[in-house]
Amino acid sequence: MMLRIDQGRIIDPANNIDRIGSVYIADGKIVSVTDEPVGFKPDTVIDAENQIVCPGFIDLSTRLRDMGHSRKATFKSEVLAAAAAGITTLCLQPDTVPVIDTPAVVELIKELAEKADYPQIYAVGGLTQKLDGAELSSMLSLKQAGCIAVGNANQPVKNLLILRRAMEYAASHDLLLMFRPNDFWLSNNGCAHEGAVATRYGLPSTPEAAETIALAQCLELAELTGCRVHFGQLSCKRSVIKIHQAKKYGLKVSADVAIHQLHLTENDMTPFDSAYHVLPPLRTEADKQYLRKGLAGSTLNSICSDHQPHDLDAKLGAFPETEPGMSSLETLLPLMLKLVTQHAITLEQGIACLSANPARVLRLNSGALTPGFSADVCIFDPEREWQVNSENWKSQGVNTPFWGQTLKGRVTHTLQAGRIIHRL
Amino acid sequence: MTDNLQLNAEGKLKHFLTIEGLSKSLLTEILDTAESFAGMSEHQVKKVPLLRGKTIVNLFFENSTRTRTTFELAATRLSADVINMNIATSATSKGESLLDTIRNLESMFVDMFVVRHALSGAAHFIAQQTAPHISVINAGDGQHAHPTQAMLDMFTIRQIKPDFSSLRVAIIGDILHSRVARSEIQALNTLGAAEVRVIAPKTLLPAHVESLGVTVSHNLTEGLKDIDVVMMLRLQKERMTSALLPSESEYFKCFGLTEEKLKIAKPDAIVMHPGPINRGVEIDSKVADGPQSVILKQVSNGIAVRMAVMAMAMQKQGVTA
Numbered sequence: 001m002m003l004r005i006d007q008g009r010i011i012d013p014a015n016n017i018d019r020i021g022s023v024y025i026a027d028g029k030i031v032s033v034t035d036e037p038v039g040f041k042p043d044t045v046i047d048a049e050n051q052i053v054c055p056g057f058i059d060l061s062t063r064l065r066d067m068g069h070s071r072k073a074t075f076k077s078e079v080l081a082a083a084a085a086g087i088t089t090l091c092l093q094p095d096t097v098p099v100i101d102t103p104a105v106v107e108l109i110k111e112l113a114e115k116a117d118y119p120q121i122y123a124v125g126g127l128t129q130k131l132d133g134a135e136l137s138s139m140l141s142l143k144q145a146g147c148i149a150v151g152n153a154n155q156p157v158k159n160l161l162i163l164r165r166a167m168e169y170a171a172s173h174d175l176l177l178m179f180r181p182n183d184f185w186l187s188n189n190g191c192a193h194e195g196a197v198a199t200r201y202g203l204p205s206t207p208e209a210a211e212t213i214a215l216a217q218c219l220e221l222a223e224l225t226g227c228r229v230h231f232g233q234l235s236c237k238r239s240v241i242k243i244h245q246a247k248k249y250g251l252k253v254s255a256d257v258a259i260h261q262l263h264l265t266e267n268d269m270t271p272f273d274s275a276y277h278v279l280p281p282l283r284t285e286a287d288k289q290y291l292r293k294g295l296a297g298s299t300l301n302s303i304c305s306d307h308q309p310h311d312l313d314a315k316l317g318a319f320p321e322t323e324p325g326m327s328s329l330e331t332l333l334p335l336m337l338k339l340v341t342q343h344a345i346t347l348e349q350g351i352a353c354l355s356a357n358p359a360r361v362l363r364l365n366s367g368a369l370t371p372g373f374s375a376d377v378c379i380f381d382p383e384r385e386w387q388v389n390s391e392n393w394k395s396q397g398v399n400t401p402f403w404g405q406t407l408k409g410r411v412t413h414t415l416q417a418g419r420i421i422h423r424l
Numbered sequence: 425m426t427d428n429l430q431l432n433a434e435g436k437l438k439h440f441l442t443i444e445g446l447s448k449s450l451l452t453e454i455l456d457t458a459e460s461f462a463g464m465s466e467h468q469v470k471k472v473p474l475l476r477g478k479t480i481v482n483l484f485f486e487n488s489t490r491t492r493t494t495f496e497l498a499a500t501r502l503s504a505d506v507i508n509m510n511i512a513t514s515a516t517s518k519g520e521s522l523l524d525t526i527r528n529l530e531s532m533f534v535d536m537f538v539v540r541h542a543l544s545g546a547a548h549f550i551a552q553q554t555a556p557h558i559s560v561i562n563a564g565d566g567q568h569a570h571p572t573q574a575m576l577d578m579f580t581i582r583q584i585k586p587d588f589s590s591l592r593v594a595i596i597g598d599i600l601h602s603r604v605a606r607s608e609i610q611a612l613n614t615l616g617a618a619e620v621r622v623i624a625p626k627t628l629l630p631a632h633v634e635s636l637g638v639t640v641s642h643n644l645t646e647g648l649k650d651i652d653v654v655m656m657l658r659l660q661k662e663r664m665t666s667a668l669l670p671s672e673s674e675y676f677k678c679f680g681l682t683e684e685k686l687k688i689a690k691p692d693a694i695v696m697h698p699g700p701i702n703r704g705v706e707i708d709s710k711v712a713d714g715p716q717s718v719i720l721k722q723v724s725n726g727i728a729v730r731m732a733v734m735a736m737a738m739q740k741q742g743v744t745a
Contacts, residue, residue: 196635200444202544202567202606205631271429272545316523316553318543320566 001043002026003418008048008379010034012055013352014359014368023053025375028418033369044420046413048379052347055355055367056088056376056414057332060178060256060304061232063325064090064121065396066112068097073309073396078329079118081395083422085329086378086411087305089358089366090118091178094126095153101126101137103145110146120376120416122148122362124178127166131155136166140173148362149176149230154279156184160217167227176362180232181214181239182280191320193281197266204320208236208287211280215239219246222253230361231255233306235280237290244299254361255299257291258306259335260326262344264288264401274315274322275401278306292344301357303350305332309397327397330388334407337382341408347382375418384410429551437736439551439560442569443610451578451614457732458579462725464501474735475504478535483525483550484563485511485541490699490723491563491573495538498730507534522546523553530555536734537561544568544603559737561730567601573698574607576729578615580722581653584694588612592619592650594689595638596679597657597706598628600668604698605657606636613637623647624679627668644679648688656681656697659706672705682708686716694718 005023010033012018021034024042031037059082065073082090092109094100100109100123113121125142127150129135139150150170157163170177190206192198198205215231219242222229234240234257243255260278265285269276276282294300308325315322336350345353355378359367366376386392387406414422430439430446437450464470480499484492492508499506511525522541529537536559539547544566551560564570585591593612599605599622612620620638622629634640641647648654663669686695695707695717703709712719 194631196632199630199632199635200606202565202569202603204544204567207631272548313521316521316549318522318541318546318549318566320543320545 001028001418002041003044003046003375003415004040004042005046005048005053005377005379008051008053010053010369011348011351012369013348014055014356015370017369018348023369023377025377025415025418028375030369030371030373030375032371046379051379051381051412053377053379054351055369056378056416057086057354058089058358058362058364058367059087059307059329059332060091060230060302060358060361061093061258062090062305062307062329063093063095063309065309066096067108072311072314075112075116075118075121077394077396078307078309079116081329082118083414083416084394084411085332086380086414087329087332088376088378088414088416089120089364090122091148091362092121092123093153094124094151095131095155099126099131100124100147101129101131101142103141106142106145106147118416118421122146124148125150127152127170127177128157128162133157134162136169139170139175143173143175149178151178151180154180154182156182160221163218164221164225167221167225171225171227174228177227177229178232179218179229181211181218181234183210183214186210186213190281191277191324192269193266193283195266195284197269201271206281208238208283211236212238212242215242219251219253222251229253232304233258233261233280234291234300235261236283236287240290240294240299243294244297247299254301256302256304256358257295257300259303259328259332260306261291262288262295262303262339263335268401272319273401274317274319275326275399275403277315277319277322277324278326279324292339295339295353296345296349301353302361303332303336303353305329307395309395310399311397315399325399326401327395327399329395330393331400331402331407333380333411334409337409375415377413377415378411379413380409380411382409384408386410429548436739437733440571440733440737441547441551441560441562443571443574443607443614444569446614448614448616451575451611454575454729454732454736455579455582457736458575458725458728461501461731462728464728471501471503473503475499475502475738478504478738479533480504480506480536480538480734481529481534482506482508482538483511483529483540484509485539485546486564488540488563490726491540494723494726495563495730498727498734501727502731502734504734522549526550526554530558534558536738538563540564542566561733561737564603567603567606569607570603571607572726572730572733573604574611575733576722576726577608577655577696577698578611579725579729580696580718581694583721584718585652588615588617591617591652592621593617593653593655594621594623594647594651595655595657596623596644596647596681598659598663599624599633599657600628600630601660602657608655609636609638621647621651625669628663644681644685645688648685651689652693654681654686654689654693654695656695656707658698658700659702676705680704680706680708681711683710683714686711696722699723
């Protein structure tokens, strides 16, 4: 099976490529970029003129629901959304129902992924059993079953001694810890940023310190234990500063930001509109600007979707009782491109934050169009406008504040291991 | 971020959810309309037929005596039929959602919901979800708003001190958890008060409290200087167990209003409290029952103000107050 992608603008940050040319794929792998291999006879040719050809996107934090939450979404519905968004690899957070804390659940996820025809779903194993924050999970067994990292999702670890031991144990098996810093007590069941907007609307709120204190503690433990840590969904300026300092100091850590934090602030929330209910909460304009700076200066190396599809009921209620999270796979690329048009980052940086950099975090041989790598490719038209509406939307969760808006940038083809999994 | 949900296309009141976004002239109209109802309570016949044939549901997801009773009396005096639903002990405890409760009541052809709920935004949510002909009056939602309480307090102030522009008002106590405080601050600022001052320890003040349009003091003795209106807030007992305050007695020592401390305010200052009072915690009995206290006046004014708001919100259905 041979496939050629013709005359697109190839942007492959890992290999420093940005030029018009063709990509050659055979047997699910990249064979060559630009130079035609001898005797290459493609079965399929994709015309990518005026389009951008880049590595398929890797999403570091996704919820696909299914299993105990199939009323919200299923693997089947969400992988269609992922494919339509140019995403070829997903990391599934462990707070599924049941929790990813045994090899059996990892097997079940693999099975669901195969059935949904989207095999590149990686499970993040629970750091603790049932994510209870008290007893260590069988991390080695989880790794052997295929878990790409461990983490405790949004659940707190009971105390720092347990976190220390969990990190030591993870480090013993060279497992990556994916950590969303949030001090349970300081967050105080908040549903909004502790600032002027929450004060005006009387919403229970969470200060930045809930994030930065947990981040600082985990950074100290990263040094103490030698555990590799990736910090997920950072939301404020002081977190970016802390990561910057830690990297300068020499700690092997990395961090990402959820795409909505780069575009929305507390001031964008229409009164009590549950579509804006996310955790960590939308913060201030200064935080947003600093997160953008953090990406531009590579302190933050990845952008994740933090996709959390919900059923309608989950978002119908008084704001504090609604469930947090946005359905955000399909807005990922257009919102990344908006960062480029707003001159926050370059197009090459944006693509790297969605491909080469998360691949490096996960130590995957992907996220690049390197010959021999799995042919995970995203082809998109950066100028094409589309409206976020039920006709264009694939995810079962319609919980997005961008509903009804016209966005720019649309994926025309997605290839996963050389197979076309999406065609517009 | 203004809130037009509560106004109809002609700018008239449709729902009454929050003071925020309402104009000075609309607030004045509420006070003037209340004025016309205020004398009625002393008449032998205490009823007007304005809302005859209308059905009002008092939907209380949180317990309340004073607010529910005055809403009920207000509705009765406007000749409406009133149903009291105490949801705290009703459907939702059986797992029925807020929305289902609303839908069921809608099917019974009601015209107005008076809503109290423990969560901020509940009244907004109901106003957004309910059938277009139904008006929603917020009788207190979480820590967000209690607009009728604010208006009855404005009404009480205006009876005694008609010129808002010269008034300095102190709000004392648990601002953080108080929907009353948020609505009072907005009403006072909209009506043009000279100063709204909040006096509390930092643990009972929300972040960026000055963004609400207030000055801040952590000291009652200093904070009461030049004050015309002293508004005390109720202190919930659970503030002690959640480490916001050390003890009731220390709170009383620092922030409790005594006769002696009241002397620091202007000599003709009035003392208000939305009730229920914790005697000896936030206020000394001698002050609560003293000559400067207008606390019971607030309660009786509650009826007239709630009549005014109900009548105005029903104007869209051909009711003229």
